[in-house]
Amino acid sequence: MGDRVRDWQGRRVVVAGGAGFIGRHLTRALVAAGAEVAVVDDLSTGQTGDLAAPLTRTDIAELDRLPIAADVVFNLACPASPRAYQADPVQTWRTSVIGTWSLAHLALGAGARIVQASTSEVYGDPLVHPQTEDYPGNVALTGPRACYDEGKRAAEVLLYDLARTRGLDVRVARVFNTYGPGMAQGDGRALPAFIAAALDGVPLRLEGGGAQTRSFCFVSDLVRGLMALALCDAARGIAVNLGNPDERTIREAAATVVRLTGSRSPLVEVDPVPNDPRRRCPDITRAQRLLGWTPEVGFETGLQRMIIDSVGQHRPRAQAGRAGQLPGPATNLPAPHAALARAAPLSKGPAPDGNA
Ligand SMILES: NC(=O)c1ccc[n+]([C@@H]2O[C@H](COP(=O)([O-])OP(=O)(O)OC[C@H]3O[C@@H](n4cnc5c(N)ncnc54)[C@H](O)[C@@H]3O)[C@@H](O)[C@H]2O)c1
Numbered sequence: 527m528g529d530r531v532r533d534w535q536g537r538r539v540v541v542a543g544g545a546g547f548i549g550r551h552l553t554r555a556l557v558a559a560g561a562e563v564a565v566v567d568d569l570s571t572g573q574t575g576d577l578a579a580p581l582t583r584t585d586i587a588e589l590d591r592l593p594i595a596a597d598v599v600f601n602l603a604c605p606a607s608p609r610a611y612q613a614d615p616v617q618t619w620r621t622s623v624i625g626t627w628s629l630a631h632l633a634l635g636a637g638a639r640i641v642q643a644s645t646s647e648v649y650g651d652p653l654v655h656p657q658t659e660d661y662p663g664n665v666a667l668t669g670p671r672a673c674y675d676e677g678k679r680a681a682e683v684l685l686y687d688l689a690r691t692r693g694l695d696v697r698v699a700r701v702f703n704t705y706g707p708g709m710a711q712g713d714g715r716a717l718p719a720f721i722a723a724a725l726d727g728v729p730l731r732l733e734g735g736g737a738q739t740r741s742f743c744f745v746s747d748l749v750r751g752l753m754a755l756a757l758c759d760a761a762r763g764i765a766v767n768l769g770n771p772d773e774r775t776i777r778e779a780a781a782t783v784v785r786l787t788g789s790r791s792p793l794v795e796v797d798p799v800p801n802d803p804r805r806r807c808p809d810i811t812r813a814q815r816l817l818g819w820t821p822e823v824g825f826e827t828g829l830q831r832m833i834i835d836s837v838g839q840h841r842p843r844a845q846a847g848r849a850g851q852l853p854g855p856a857t858n859l860p861a862p863h864a865a866l867a868r869a870a871p872l873s874k875g876p877a878p879d880g881n882a
Pocket residue numbers: 542543544545546547548549566567568569570571572573584585586587601602603604605606607610621625643644645646700701702703704705878879880881882
């Protein structure tokens with residue numbers, strides 16, 4: 527796998543959604559590996575700060591030509607947090623389906639390979655555990671998550687059909703929950719929300735009680751998997767799960783955040799959100815066999831890096847001027863963590879956003 531980095535030298539790569547959480551990490555890794563990279567992004571949930579490659583700002587559904595003559599097109603463009611994708615469900619569906627349609631046809635015209643960031647959400651609330659790529663899923667067609675789940679499913683269908691009928695070179699990554707430095711604290715996803723609450727000393731909200739499970743993959747592991755997938759001929763035209771099979775309950779994840787931040791925040795149970803999956807864990811046998819890929823960063827190590835990054839960008843609630851809220855981390859945390867709260871971020875990572 528180490529040698530694969532050299533395989534990116536001189537390749538021309540378009541990263542759609544490259545200003546988002548995963549996209550910024552991927553763009554940096556590709557540039558570091560010697561690729562010529564161009565980003566396409568409408569900045570709906572993305573950020574321009576720390577972008578490692580030139581940006582073409584547009585909606586992928588409106589894109590009429592690729593910014594460079596690409597060998598590889600990564601399609602990461604789509605809001606990933608439930609709060610963001612449910613804010614405009616029609617646009618989410620349009621991005622997933624019409625946007626993928628445009629990118630796929632542009633890739634076809636350019637003779638480029640397309641790597642699609644699909645999602646574990648295509649398995650819905652799974653009845654099979656852990657989820658293999660062959661499991662067809664249990665998705666609620668009419669629920670609030672359907673714009674995203676079904677949009678991603680439709681995008682996969684389109685890509686497999688273009689591969690079969692037109693010879694499009696397709697790779698599909700089914701991405702499971704990914705976390706790390708650079709996620710937006712305010713976008714509603716579990717780990718950034720827990721970290722923000724712990725730093726503010728306010729309760730961590732366990733929607734539905736917290737017994738539901740997730741498997742969290744550190745972003746550098748995911749990026750390594752996406753880059754390996756893009757170069758793996760044996761993965762052409764099939765889906766590959768990319769995620770960390772280290773499954774834990776949301777309650778356990780929240781308790782770990784409280785412990786690592788040294789916060790005194792309590793955990794509180796609140797009402798469930800509709801169609802929240804009860805269990806989520808990837809079977810990564812296929813990724814291990816085809817890509818030689820396996821996640822390497824343990825949960826506490828990754829979380830520690832994310833917490834340090836979050837402290838650097840955290841804006842305490844009281845400081846944000848919202849009435850009636852508790853003071854921020856520097857005054858609220860026990861002494862050693864107040865020091866952590868003043869420390870500079872570990873990585874000069876990208877600014878906030880994203881996860882499903
Ligand atoms: N982060 C996760 O845990 C996770 C899990 C499963 C799948 N994924 C998938 O990975 C991809 C990236 O996720 P992320 O966490 O970085 O999300 P993100 O929201 O941080 O990034 C998405 C990026 O796409 C851009 N975008 C959205 N709609 C667009 C459009 N119509 N045209 C152009 N750009 C558009 C946004 O501005 C943003 O920069 C998404 O496709 C998501 O579905 C992520």
